[in-house]
Amino acid sequence: MSAIIIFTAIGLAQLMLTIAMGITCVRMLYGPRAQDRILGLDTLYVNAMLLLMTFGIGTGKTVYFEASLVIGLLSFVASTALAKFLMRGEVIE
Amino acid sequence: MIYLAADIPIWAAILIACFVLVGAGLALIGAIGFLRLPTFYERIHAPTLSTSLGTGGIVVASILFFSMAGDRLIAHQVLIGVFITVTTPVTFMLLARAALHRDRFENSPHVPPRESHIES
Numbered sequence: 001m002s003a004i005i006i007f008t009a010i011g012l013a014q015l016m017l018t019i020a021m022g023i024t025c026v027r028m029l030y031g032p033r034a035q036d037r038i039l040g041l042d043t044l045y046v047n048a049m050l051l052l053m054t055f056g057i058g059t060g061k062t063v064y065f066e067a068s069l070v071i072g073l074l075s076f077v078a079s080t081a082l083a084k085f086l087m088r089g090e091v092i093e
Numbered sequence: 094m095i096y097l098a099a100d101i102p103i104w105a106a107i108l109i110a111c112f113v114l115v116g117a118g119l120a121l122i123g124a125i126g127f128l129r130l131p132t133f134y135e136r137i138h139a140p141t142l143s144t145s146l147g148t149g150g151i152v153v154a155s156i157l158f159f160s161m162a163g164d165r166l167i168a169h170q171v172l173i174g175v176f177i178t179v180t181t182p183v184t185f186m187l188l189a190r191a192a193l194h195r196d197r198f199e200n201s202p203h204v205p206p207r208e209s210h211i212e213s
Contacts, residue, residue: 002106003098006158009110013117013151020117020124020143027128035133035192042184043127043140046177050120050143053151053170054113057158060096062167065155069173076180083184086191 045075096162116150
């Protein structure tokens, strides 16, 4: 019974997160300016991280935790470097 | 090691389902707002839904699941929550300042002019 409840909720949550990733991809592809695309990339990273955490709950393996932690780290580095590039025109001065 | 969902009691399963659905729903609402809001300075508010309460809900659900299925406290998912909470404002403030810099550089009429006594 509890497995049915959890798997139903996990399935719905994965569906919602996948739709969110699709919407973010639309904004990232058609964003009017560069900052919209960078914000879309950051949101896409966060949604992918949440999707991997729901995969971890659904399968019961702790491997997905490390993957989502790495995705979170890369999201910060990528978005900060891209914002710095927009600000200055180069990443390392 | 694989934790089984059948090992946990029903009240914990309902609680985990609620937290997961709230987290994913807030992520979806944030994405919809990110698509629909008109200007960039309004759009930058929407993804903070998924980075604050969306991440929080799914992290709490994950901690509850692994703790109830493993019969001990497993709370390493707190790392993800703390890390996202610390790094997201840094990223978004850098991005908003870069966007403001670009808009002022192009003399856009929609942004306020630079005030010299506030920022150099």
